[in-house]
Every structure is written in structure tokens, then in C-alpha cells.
Amino acid sequence: MRLTVDGVEHELARPGLATLLHVLREELAVTGPKAGCQQGSCGACTVLVDGAPRRSCLLPAAALDGAEVATVEGLGAAEHLSPLQAAFLEHHGFQCGFCTPGFLVAAHALLERSPAPSRREIEAALGGHTCRCTGYLGIVEAVEAAAEAGGAAR
Amino acid sequence: MRVVGASLPRYDGVAHVTGRSRFVDDVRVPRMLWAKALRSPLHHATLTRLDTSKAAGMKGVHAIVTWQDVPRLVYGPLSGRGVPGDEPLLAKGEVRYEGEPIALVAAEDEATAAEAVEAIDVEYQELPALFDLRLAADPGAPVIHEWGNWYPHFEAEMDVRRIRRGDIAWAFDRADTIVAGVYRPGAVEHAPLEPQVALAVPEADGRLTIHSCTQSLDFSMSVVAAHLELPLNRIRFVGGTVGGGFGGKVDTAADTICALAAIKASRPVKWRWTREEEFLCSSTRAAWHMEIADAVTRDGWILGRRMLTLHDSGAYTRVSPYGVTKHSFHHTGAYTIPNLHFDAYIVYTNRSPTTSMRGYGATSVSFATELHLSRIAEVLGLDPFELRLKNANRVGDTSPNGIAYTDPSTVPTILEIARAIGHELPAEYRAMTAEPRSGDLLPEHLVEQLGVVRR
Amino acid sequence: MALADVEVLVPGSPEEAVSAFGDGRDVLVVAGGTIVMPELSAGRLRPRRAMLLGRAGLAFVVRSDGTVTIGAATPVAALEDGDEPLATAARHLADGEVRAQATLGGNLCAPPWPETPTGDLQAPLLVLEARVRSAGADGERTEPLETFLGQSRDRLLLDVSYDDVPRRTGYAASWRPHAVHRTILAVAAAEREGELRVAATGLAPRAVRLRAVEQSRDPADALVGVDPSDDALASGWYRARQLPGLLEQALAAVAEGAA
Numbered sequence: 001m002r003l004t005v006d007g008v009e010h011e012l013a014r015p016g017l018a019t020l021l022h023v024l025r026e027e028l029a030v031t032g033p034k035a036g037c038q039q040g041s042c043g044a045c046t047v048l049v050d051g052a053p054r055r056s057c058l059l060p061a062a063a064l065d066g067a068e069v070a071t072v073e074g075l076g077a078a079e080h081l082s083p084l085q086a087a088f089l090e091h092h093g094f095q096c097g098f099c100t101p102g103f104l105v106a107a108h109a110l111l112e113r114s115p116a117p118s119r120r121e122i123e124a125a126l127g128g129h130t131c132r133c134t135g136y137l138g139i140v141e142a143v144e145a146a147a148e149a150g151g152a153a154r
Numbered sequence: 155m156r157v158v159g160a161s162l163p164r165y166d167g168v169a170h171v172t173g174r175s176r177f178v179d180d181v182r183v184p185r186m187l188w189a190k191a192l193r194s195p196l197h198h199a200t201l202t203r204l205d206t207s208k209a210a211g212m213k214g215v216h217a218i219v220t221w222q223d224v225p226r227l228v229y230g231p232l233s234g235r236g237v238p239g240d241e242p243l244l245a246k247g248e249v250r251y252e253g254e255p256i257a258l259v260a261a262e263d264e265a266t267a268a269e270a271v272e273a274i275d276v277e278y279q280e281l282p283a284l285f286d287l288r289l290a291a292d293p294g295a296p297v298i299h300e301w302g303n304w305y306p307h308f309e310a311e312m313d314v315r316r317i318r319r320g321d322i323a324w325a326f327d328r329a330d331t332i333v334a335g336v337y338r339p340g341a342v343e344h345a346p347l348e349p350q351v352a353l354a355v356p357e358a359d360g361r362l363t364i365h366s367c368t369q370s371l372d373f374s375m376s377v378v379a380a381h382l383e384l385p386l387n388r389i390r391f392v393g394g395t396v397g398g399g400f401g402g403k404v405d406t407a408a409d410t411i412c413a414l415a416a417i418k419a420s421r422p423v424k425w426r427w428t429r430e431e432e433f434l435c436s437s438t439r440a441a442w443h444m445e446i447a448d449a450v451t452r453d454g455w456i457l458g459r460r461m462l463t464l465h466d467s468g469a470y471t472r473v474s475p476y477g478v479t480k481h482s483f484h485h486t487g488a489y490t491i492p493n494l495h496f497d498a499y500i501v502y503t504n505r506s507p508t509t510s511m512r513g514y515g516a517t518s519v520s521f522a523t524e525l526h527l528s529r530i531a532e533v534l535g536l537d538p539f540e541l542r543l544k545n546a547n548r549v550g551d552t553s554p555n556g557i558a559y560t561d562p563s564t565v566p567t568i569l570e571i572a573r574a575i576g577h578e579l580p581a582e583y584r585a586m587t588a589e590p591r592s593g594d595l596l597p598e599h600l601v602e603q604l605g606v607v608r609r
Numbered sequence: 610m611a612l613a614d615v616e617v618l619v620p621g622s623p624e625e626a627v628s629a630f631g632d633g634r635d636v637l638v639v640a641g642g643t644i645v646m647p648e649l650s651a652g653r654l655r656p657r658r659a660m661l662l663g664r665a666g667l668a669f670v671v672r673s674d675g676t677v678t679i680g681a682a683t684p685v686a687a688l689e690d691g692d693e694p695l696a697t698a699a700r701h702l703a704d705g706e707v708r709a710q711a712t713l714g715g716n717l718c719a720p721p722w723p724e725t726p727t728g729d730l731q732a733p734l735l736v737l738e739a740r741v742r743s744a745g746a747d748g749e750r751t752e753p754l755e756t757f758l759g760q761s762r763d764r765l766l767l768d769v770s771y772d773d774v775p776r777r778t779g780y781a782a783s784w785r786p787h788a789v790h791r792t793i794l795a796v797a798a799a800e801r802e803g804e805l806r807v808a809a810t811g812l813a814p815r816a817v818r819l820r821a822v823e824q825s826r827d828p829a830d831a832l833v834g835v836d837p838s839d840d841a842l843a844s845g846w847y848r849a850r851q852l853p854g855l856l857e858q859a860l861a862a863v864a865e866g867a868a
Contacts, residue, residue: 017649019650034397058646060617062617081171096346096396128703132344
């Protein structure tokens with residue numbers, strides 16, 4: 001099957017019932033998305049599939065032949081952080097960093113479809129993501145700041 | 155000064171926001187094997203049979219370790235301080251909590267390791283289990299350790315952490331009222347986003363590299379060195395990128411057993427826990443049972459405190475003595491009580507062994523003390539702020555373990571809270587400071603007790 | 610056997626899906642995957658073969674000839690703006706990312722409570738008097754949802770339909786307030802031409818009709834015939850005490866004519 005990940009096209013052997021998360025992390029060494037629960041309950045594994053945020057630990061890779069996947073690693077790099085990434089740095093949107101990939105991807109998707117979201121909208125969009133460290137306020141403030149600073153630009 | 159007082163970016167911040175931080179599970183090395191554990195399905199049982207031969211012979215299985223492979227099976231985390239250990243690295247003969255590790259399998263992939271775990275020939279003889287720490291001393295209670303159900307190794311081989319100060323009988327006799335309460339905070343699961351994980355790599359030069367999520371690299375290194383009887387200079391710990399710990403990643407839960415399997419297999423081994431294992435078998439903050447009786451005057455002076463604490467250590471001791479000792483030192487909270495009668499017991503139950511979590515030992519007693527002071531205020535019909543200000547620590551007061559406070563923050567903090575929420579206080583309370591108590595405010599009977607000099 | 614070694618079929622039409630399903634004994638059905646993938650990852654399900662329904666033409670919502678028909682592989686997100694009380698239940702399922710992937714069929718075939726996730730969409734569809742079309746060893750058949758829920762598992766759910774008529778509806782629920790919603794207890798009610806239907810999630814292995822309340826319209830009859838037990842979210846004691854209050858809310862909404 002074919003899978004495009006962060007702009008790079010891959011030909012993969014038939015994955016059986018392996019999850020997209022497994023294929024990303026174990027076969028393609030794309031370790032940005034994290035395995036927090038393997039049950040879809042924490043959001044650390046969230047990636048974009050054809051532009052929409054999805055739990056990669058719940059997706060059979062075999063259902064995604066031809067899909068375009070974007071992970072946190074595709075949002076920006078050290079030399080060129082996206083406004084969202086810069087906002088997370090500025091507004092303490094993380095502590096241990098483990099939930100951060102999922103939050104960034106989900107927030108990016110939110111800003112793409114809703115460039116000036118209200119706080120309620122942000123909370124609803126990110127409500128399925130768990131953070132044990134920050135208490136969430138820094139994350140919400142970072143997303144608000146990012147919206148003001150250019151939103152989902154990369 | 156360039157750095158002191160400056161707002162600096164986190165050195166790992168860019169890595170975190172670009173998803174490029176390397177947590178242990180993000181590390182891959184060539185020829186890595188995967189591990190799965192055989193864990194006790196029962197709360198308390200004798201192991202009547204343990205045979206790994208069939209599982210070890212399965213295709214793709216490289217090594218299985220049990221208690222027989224461990225050079226030093228029992229080593230307590232406080233052994234360096236003379237506290238004997240009681241927990242085998244891998245179960246030998248008996249299991250004392252559901253999820254206790256019995257064996258670790260290292261195989262080509264996790265599915266093969268899991269199938270091999272199921273092929274291990276193991277039989278149990280179930281034993282009665284104890285879950286309620288209040289019943290631990292009952293005649294018919296299930297016995298968890300050979301020395302009984304509570305920890306016997308405090309100093310001078312006492313089985314209780316004890317503090318006595320002043321004359322508690324006088325305080326209870328002199329009091330206008332005794333206010334009593336029982337406080338039972340439950341166990342709390344740390345639930346870090348990153349489940350427990352370890353990667354152990356035998357190096358070509360005979361050393362062992364362990365990629366660890368421990369909160370304390372040097373502590374875990376010493377634990378691994380002790381169990382495996384290796385000199386410290388043969389072990390290299392790599393870590394510091396921890397996906398949440400909160401006190402739950404100090405127990406060195408995965409590193410040692412994983413290292414053992416890597417040495418036996420002569421291959422790198424990664425062992426990562428599932429979220430289910432995190433909830434079931436990782437250590438938790440302890441449940442506590444605290445009984446407090448305070449001898450109080452009708453105008454709100456706390457003359458004495460009787461307190462009994464039972465700390466639920468779960469199946470093994472681990473670092474409980476440390477937590478309970480801290481608890482004892484802080485058992486009057488932010489307040490000074492001149493006469494004390496305190497006893498704390500570390501009790502075993504057939505639950506997951508408990509450990510530190512944010513404010514180890516002290517959060518429980520802060521919780522209990524604050525609730526108890528509110529209860530006293532209610533019973534006496536007094537303002538809860540005034541009650542607290544009266545009994546607050548002052549400069550020169552001593553903690554239950556005899557440390558003099560040089561800068562206690564109770565008074566300024568309570569005054570600030572009152573101000574912030576608009577709670578009106580009489581002038582003499584608004585004028586209070588953390589300075590040693592003015593004799594004008596103190597009743598006679600407390601002057602001598604507190605060793606105060608009247609102004 | 611690793612997940613990579615499972616034989617995976619991806620039928621391209623409902624007919625292919627039915628054929629691949631056969632008698633259902635040797636094939637695991639994966640619709641959205643939100644319920645089944647965690648079981649696979651944990652090694653609790655170890656199928657030899659699996660069938661992915663994402664491309665089988667079973668995702669649709671069709672209104673035609675007085676009937677609403679919803680395909681088994683329709684994402685729950687597609688139901689959020691549809692008919693009540695299904696829409697409210699759909700909006701409160703898990704979170705947005707999961708709703709976009711979870712399917713109606715998967716939810717109706719969820720494992721029996723107290724296993725979670727629960728089949729939250731069962732109760733709303735019961736009160737809409739939904740019918741289920743399914744395939745399996747005995748061929749294809751259509752039957753009331755209530756009958757379908759009560760039987761063994763070897764059926765491939767194809768679609769669900771109900772009469773497209775005006776109704777007065779109500780839905781009241783209590784959820785465990787975590788990031789991903791988990792329903793503790795939910796009551797769905799719908800009245801059509803004077804006939805009331807009431808069903809609840811969280812009282813029994815699958816959603817149940819509360820027939821005594823349907824007759825009497827009295828929340829005091831809530832517990833007739835049901836004995837809620839404990840699960841990780843809440844105790845049976847708690848549920849028993851919540852139920853009359855939720856019933857009152859749902860019935861009040863029906864009386865007010867919320868449709």
C-alpha cells in the first residue's frame with residue numbers, strides 16, 4: 001500500500017491489521033506521534049489523515065491506502081517553527097512534552113478550519129486530549145495566541 | 155548576571171514542540187528484542203509451579219528471566235540507609251499483589267513475547283487477601299509478610315514512627331472540648347501520559363546502557379547495580395526526558411528486570427508497559443487512615459493533638475518509611491501545637507506497592523489538618539481564619555521533629571487569602587505577623603507551654 | 610501471531626462485504642475500529658482474518674419514502690445534526706476525533722456493558738423503533754433493533770432504518786467528565802401519535818426499553834424489571850438513584866414537544 005507521511009511517499013508491505021500508529025513509529029521511524037494508551041482515550045497519537053485529526057492508534061493502516069498523513073513533525077522544524085509551535089513555547093503549552101504532538105496536530109487542524117476560534121471552540125476541539133502536567137490553561141492560551149499570530153500557517 | 159532573574163527558554167522546548175524529543179520508546183537500536191511480563195493474576199497466592207522451559211523453546215524467544223536469574227534478589231531502595239528490603243525483583247514462591255512480575259520474556263516482537271508468556275507453565279494456590287488496612291492487626295487477618303502486617307524496622311527496631319512532646323494528658327484535661335475526626339484519602343494513580351518503559355543495551359565493551367524514564371538517574375543506577383551485582387562503572391544510564399512522573403517513576407520498576415533480560419539474551423531489550431499495566435501494577439500514592447483528636451479551648455487554642463496514622467504501603471515497603479517519617483514531621487501542618495502524641499504505622503495490604511507522589515507524606519496530613527481545623531472552627535463557632543491565625547506557626551516555633559521555623563509563611567498567607575476574597579477580619583488579626591507571639595494575645599497557660607517571652 | 614500477519618479483506622460493495630462475512634465465524638469485522646482496535650492492540654482479540662468496512666459503500670444517510678436509512682459504516686459525526694434523540698447521543702460520544710471515525714454499526718454491536726465503550730446509540734434508536742437489516746449464516750433479514758440486540762453476535766449489520774415521522778423526543782444523561790465522554794446512564798424517549806417509547810443505556814448489558822414507564826409515564830416505575838449493577842464508572846446504587854431524575858428530564862422534554 002502507499003502512504004504519504006509529512007510529504008514523503010512510502011510504499012509499504014501489506015500491514016495486516018497493524019495500526020497507523022504502529023506503522024508510523026515502528027516501520028517508518030516517525031516517532032513524533034506517541035503511544036499513550038493504545039485505546040484512543042488520550043490523544044497523544046493524533047495525526048492528520050487527509051487533513052482531518054484522527055487517533056492513529058485506532059486506525060488500521062490497511063484502511064488508508066493512498067492517504068496523506070501529517071504528523072507533528074510536519075508542522076515545522078527548529079529552524080522554522082510554525083506560529084502554533086512558537087506560541088506553545090511562549091505560553092507554556094507543555095511540561096513533559098509527551099501529549100504535545102497530539103495537541104499540536106489537533107490545534108493545527110482547528111485553526112485551519114476555524115482561524116479565530118473562541119475559547120469554547122478550542123476546548124471542544126481539544127477536549128479529547130489528556131494532559132497530566134499543565135492543567136490545560138497554558139495550552140488553551142497558546143492556541144489563542146497562535147490564532148492571533150497567523151493561525152495554521154506553517 | 156545574565157541568567158539569574160532572567161526568563162530563559164527551556165533547553166528542550168524546541169524539541170518538544172517539533173515532536174522530536176526522544177522519549178525512551180522513541181529510541182531504536184539495531185537487533186532490539188521486545189519484552190512482555192508474566193504477572194500474577196491473583197492478589198495473594200503461593201506459586202506452586204513455575205516452569206519456563208516450554209516457553210523458552212518457542213520460536214523467536216531469546217530469553218526468559220525469573221527469580222533464579224537475579225544475582226541479588228531482594229534489595230530495598232532504602233538499603234543504603236540500613237533499611238532491609240522485602241521485595242524480590244521477580245516473585246519467588248509467593249505473590250502479594252495482582253500484577254506482581256514473575257517472569258520477563260524477551261522475543262523478536264511483542265506478539266511472540268506475549269504468546270510465550272501465556273506458554274509459561276505456572277500454578278497458584280490462592281491465599282486470602284487483605285485490602286482494608288484497618289483490619290491488618292485483626293487476629294484472623296491474612297498475613298502478608300513473615301514479620302506480620304506492619305513494618306518493623308524503624309530506628310531501634312520499633313514498629314511505629316512515634317513523636318511525643320510535652321504533656322498530652324494535661325492538654326486533654328485542660329481542654330474545654332475535644333474535637334475528633336477520621337480522614338481517609340484514597341490511593342491515587344499517577345497516570346503519566348508516558349507509560350513505564352526501559353531499553354537495556356549490552357555494549358561491545360561489556361558495559362550496559364540503559365535508556366530509562368526514571369526521575370532519578372543516579373538512584374536507579376544504584377538499584378540496578380545492586381540487584382545485578384555490577385560495579386557502577388559498568389552501567390551507563392541515559393535519560394532525563396520523562397513523559398510525566400509525579401513521583402511514580404522513582405521506583406525503578408522496569409530498568410532492572412529489563413537489564414537482566416538483555417544480559418541473558420545478549421541483545422538489546424525494550425520493555426514497555428501498556429496503559430492497563432500502568433493502572434494495574436504501577437505504584438500509586440498511598441491510601442491513608444488518619445485519626446486526629448485535638449484538645450481545644452473554647453476560644454480556639456489547640457493545646458494538644460493525639461494522632462494515629464495508618465499508611466497503606468501495599469504489598470511491599472519500598473520507600474514508605476521515608477514518606478511516613480516526613481508525614482510525622484509535618485503532622486501539625488502549618489500550625490504549632492505544644493503537646494503531641496503521634497503514632498504512625500506502615501501497614502501492608504495486598505494492593506500495588508505504594509510510593510511517592512508530589513509532596514510525599516505531607517499532602518495527606520495537610521489535607522487532614524486543614525479539614526480538621528475547619529471542623530474545630532465549626533464546633534466552636536469560630537471564624538476559620540481567626541482560628542488558623544491564632545495557632546499558626548511563628549518564628550521560633552518548632553516543627554514536630556524539633557526544627558525551629560525561621561520564616562514560616564502561615565500568617566502572611568492566610569491574611570493574603572482573607573484580603574483576596576474579601577473576608578473581613580478584626581484589627582488584631584489583621585495586625586498579626588509571623589514574628590514570635592506577643593504575650594498580650596496569649597493566654598497564660600500557653601505562655602509557658604510555648605516558651606514565649608512576654609513583651 | 611502479530612497484527613501484521615492478519616489476513617485483511619477490504620470489500621468494495623455491500624454485496625462483497627456480505628460474501629466475505631459468510632457465517633461470521635472466521636472473520637473479524639472492523640468498521641470505524643474505535644472499539645475493536647484497542648482489543649487487537651492489547652492482544653485480547655486474535656483473529657486470523659479481518660474485514661474492513663470503510664470502502665464497502667455502507668456509509669450513507671438516506672431519506673426516502675417516509676423512511677430514514679443509515680448505513681452501518683456511517684460515522685457517528687454524520688449523525689450529530691440529524692434526528693433526535695439520536696443526534697444528542699451522537700454529539701456526546703467520546704470526542705470529535707473518535708466520533709469522526711466511530712460508526713453507527715460498531716456502536717450497535719458494541720460489547721455488552723459493563724465492558725466499555727457502551728453502545729450509546731442503542732437507546733435512541735430503540736425509541737425511534739428502528740429496524741436492523743443484517744446478513745449472516747441464515748441469509749439476510751430485517752428485524753426490530755430490540756430483537757437484534759438480544760441475539761448472538763454472528764450477524765453483519767448492513768443498515769438501520771426508522772419511520773421518518775414527527776416525534777416529540779427527550780434525552781437526558783449523566784457522563785463521567787473526562788476528556789473522552791463515558792456515559793454512566795442515559796435515558797432516551799420519543800412519542801409519536803400518543804405512543805411513548807422509553808429506553809435506557811447503562812442499566813443492562815445492552816440498552817433496554819423501560820416498558821413500565823412507557824405505560825404509566827411515571828418515573829417512579831423506573832426500576833421495574835431492571836437491576837443496575839456496578840462498573841468502573843459508577844455503582845448500581847448510584848445509577849438506581851439517578852434514573853428517576855433523568856427520566857423526569859427526558860419525559861418533560863417530550864411533554865414540551867421538543868422534536
